Amino acid sequence: MSQKVFVSAQEVAERAGVSRSAVSRTFTHGASVSPETRRKVLEASEALGYHVNHLARGLMRNESGIVCLIVSDMGTPYRSNLIRALTQQLQDAGKIAMLVNTDRSDGSVDLALRQAIRYRADASIILSGMPDKSITQLCLKNGQRLVLINRDDEQEGPLRINLDDAESASRVLTAFVRAGCQRMAFANSEAGTPSLMARERGFIAAAKALGIDVVVERFGPTGYESGKILAQRLLTRRERPDAVFCATDLLACGFMDTARHQFSISVPDQLCIAGFDDIAQASWSSYQLTTFSQPVEAIAREAVTWLDEADPAIARQSVRLHADLIWRSSIRGG
Amino acid sequence: MSQKVFVSAQEVAERAGVSRSAVSRTFTHGASVSPETRRKVLEASEALGYHVNHLARGLMRNESGIVCLIVSDMGTPYRSNLIRALTQQLQDAGKIAMLVNTDRSDGSVDLALRQAIRYRADASIILSGMPDKSITQLCLKNGQRLVLINRDDEQEGPLRINLDDAESASRVLTAFVRAGCQRMAFANSEAGTPSLMARERGFIAAAKALGIDVVVERFGPTGYESGKILAQRLLTRRERPDAVFCATDLLACGFMDTARHQFSISVPDQLCIAGFDDIAQASWSSYQLTTFSQPVEAIAREAVTWLDEADPAIARQSVRLHADLIWRSSIRGG
């Protein structure tokens, strides 16, 4: 291992002919330094290549500037897009993102939070998985702020950011009905994530209000392949559905591909399809999927501004955002 | 801002009735502690919820355990997949990833590296953009290790991981020729990334060796939309190409969609298409794209193991990996 030799404030001070505190103050926002010393310090730092050691600063200030993102399936379009938005806005707010991958096991969300504590992260943002209550308590006790995105946990303390899943689901149903669809289906994964389940329940409830039955099928993880399987199951039923709401766009893409290529079903003429997330592929001309756009920028903004808010005791605990309906041609009419 | 109150080794020591160094040694691999004290320390830590402060540890050891990933377009399938592989393998090696988004401006790669220095990252891995030479020098001078993925820079010091782009390009040409294609085209973005340019040059060179001309078109950023524009340009030529190698899969998907839906061209009957990266969408049944799989796991492994290697002076500087040809039905024959 190479010997790291970073230049310290001490060396800068010596070169600039001032005290070390002067150097520190030059790089501390709102500290009192004369323009003259400031100039000398900046000159010396530039010459030596000095950079404030944020580990030491974090140690002193008891505030590291680190925010931990806890994510699984980060290769997925929706997740990666959310990560992009979050990292960007965190950087704009002068913070830095630490990324923890929780693909391996389920308990790894807890491990991830422990990691966040070790690095004294100012906050953790959980995009997937569900932390054990004891761990979130540990985080909160340590003064670490917590944001749960699309997790809808009932715990006190964290900020919970969610979408109006039920309302969206009900709008899909309306669209299906207007298009003259009769036999409704809902295609879901087996992940059981709160937001996915909320869409399912919302769709069923909206249908029930109109006296319509919904066939529900669930399979596997929330991905393209599962969409294909779900299509095989739903489209081989005696009473083949003529409208299906897929819990996510990835499921919808798989569903649509199988409907078209394996069953030679025409979309939207014989089958209307809706998705959720508005991933990039939904707008590709092979899909033209009607879907709801996850307001990733707004989600990120809510999370980041909340982290800067003064008193966690007064801060709001829950935010519900709206997902716009993006109308494309996978549903008739419009 | 809430008052963070983390429990320190001092408190654990008091509760366990031992010295603070005993606590430290309990959590230091390879230090000498008796089983009895170890037990007492672990018990007390558990009860108090103690976690070693990695900021302080990094300060002392001069080794933070942080590795900085510098990325643009992280919402993109290939990039996000590489990030996934890297974070996972870094975690397995006991390190943690810090993610810096460089979408904003071009100089932001330099800003990102400065950020890495501030947090005393042990290393930085650059997936996109090109750092200024003065900055990489600064990093190396500070003992920070550097990995460049698919950047093919000629600088000394960093590890450069690249693929055999030229060979891949030549294999595509062979496949096109075998399929009986006559009029070759290469579709590229205007990004000018070394790997993209290597594929372009390799394809042209392989064609020239057989006395075949290649029409080259370049447009915009490296994404789906650019693929559509490129198709419009290439497919409206008087001599319409019957084979096109797209520099990436995203370009290929856009190209294929436009060829089919706007020009009603049948793939692969009238037009053969190849891509590069093997993103998830390439295997979707709407595309079935013949392409080369980026060996993301191998790339990540090379990067992570290199970081653990003993002496940076002896360490190798460059690695060339092979991209497997994934044969699907966007090229005739096979």
Add this chain to the structure above:
DNA sequence: CCGCTCTTTGCAAGCGTGTGCAAATGCTGC
């Protein structure tokens, strides 16, 4: 019981910062 070796333990220095406090400096008005 002594001398020897080996392991375990505590002390204290040091990592690179931020910041309260008091001293020093500069400026203003008389």
Add this chain to the structure above:
DNA sequence: GCAGCATTTGCACACGCTTGCAAAGAGCGG
């Protein structure tokens, strides 16, 4: 020139940890 004040500067301590060093303890053969 001097008192009065605001601003700037340096000192020294604190943050939480690792680790070299020496002292203490444990085990053991003679």
